[in-house]
Amino acid sequence: MLQAQNLQCVRGERQLFSHLGFTLDAGELLYLQGRNGAGKTSLLRMLVGLLPPVAGEILWKGSSIKRQAENYRAELCYLGHHNGTKEDLTPLENLLTSARLHGEHLAEDDAVDALEQVGLAGREDIACKYLSQGQKRRVALARLVKKRCALWILDEPFVALDSTAVGWLAELIGGHLQRGGLCVMTTHQPVAISAGAVKELRIGAG
Numbered sequence: 001m002l003q004a005q006n007l008q009c010v011r012g013e014r015q016l017f018s019h020l021g022f023t024l025d026a027g028e029l030l031y032l033q034g035r036n037g038a039g040k041t042s043l044l045r046m047l048v049g050l051l052p053p054v055a056g057e058i059l060w061k062g063s064s065i066k067r068q069a070e071n072y073r074a075e076l077c078y079l080g081h082h083n084g085t086k087e088d089l090t091p092l093e094n095l096l097t098s099a100r101l102h103g104e105h106l107a108e109d110d111a112v113d114a115l116e117q118v119g120l121a122g123r124e125d126i127a128c129k130y131l132s133q134g135q136k137r138r139v140a141l142a143r144l145v146k147k148r149c150a151l152w153i154l155d156e157p158f159v160a161l162d163s164t165a166v167g168w169l170a171e172l173i174g175g176h177l178q179r180g181g182l183c184v185m186t187t188h189q190p191v192a193i194s195a196g197a198v199k200e201l202r203i204g205a206g
């Protein structure tokens with residue numbers, strides 16, 4: 001369903017990778033690996049269409065993501081390095097605003113339920129600037145709970161989470177894969193996720 005063909009990435013003066021390719025099918029998880037600065041985030045940004053490759057092509061369901069940008073965006077959920085939460089808004093406002101910006105319908109009850117599932121019950125109405133780093137990460141992750149999209153692209157999703165939240169997120173990703181979803185992610189922490197097929201791709205040397 002997701003194919004990367006012959007990708008080349010250059011940032012500044014440096015070529016980070018070239019001739020990079022993989023295929024990922026329904027129910028599969030791809031771990032991107034590599035040292036700091038190897039180009040993992042750059043590849044994720046390419047996969048979501050935010051960074052055009054110097055060469056190569058990314059295909060979703062057999063056709064270039066450039067030719068179906070809107071459809072493709074509707075089928076993916078990207079969680080970047082940064083949480084993308086607005087500090088002055090509450091977790092509930094953040095979740096509802098993010099859904100609206102992405103053209104999704106999210107009922108307030110469902111948003112409250114998502115926040116409860118990520119362990120933020122009782123914190124829904126406090127401005128995010130008063131939350132801890134791990135709680136802010138949980139606000140960002142709450143987006144994954146209700147959004148039913150096929151492809152999850154996650155950049156270091158476990159960062160700042162305590163062990164309970166790491167276990168919860170591993171189960172959430174496992175459930176997504178069991179329902180036939182796909183996931184590409186980077187992590188420097190080895191986390192056990194039950195998935196049909198786990199693929200690994202190492203970027204750069206070392």
Ligand SMILES: Nc1ncnc2c1ncn2[C@@H]1O[C@H](COP(=O)(O)OP(=O)(O)OP(=O)(O)O)[C@@H](O)[C@H]1O
Nearest residue numbers: 011012013016034035036037038039040041042043
């Ligand atoms: N906008 C930019 N202009 C120039 N160079 C950039 C830009 N963004 C990133 N880089 C460089 O590209 C390289 C790869 O960065 P990237 O964030 O993709 O690495 P990474 O593998 O995700 O690293 P980490 O494990 O530390 O998160 C780094 O050397 C970085 O400095």
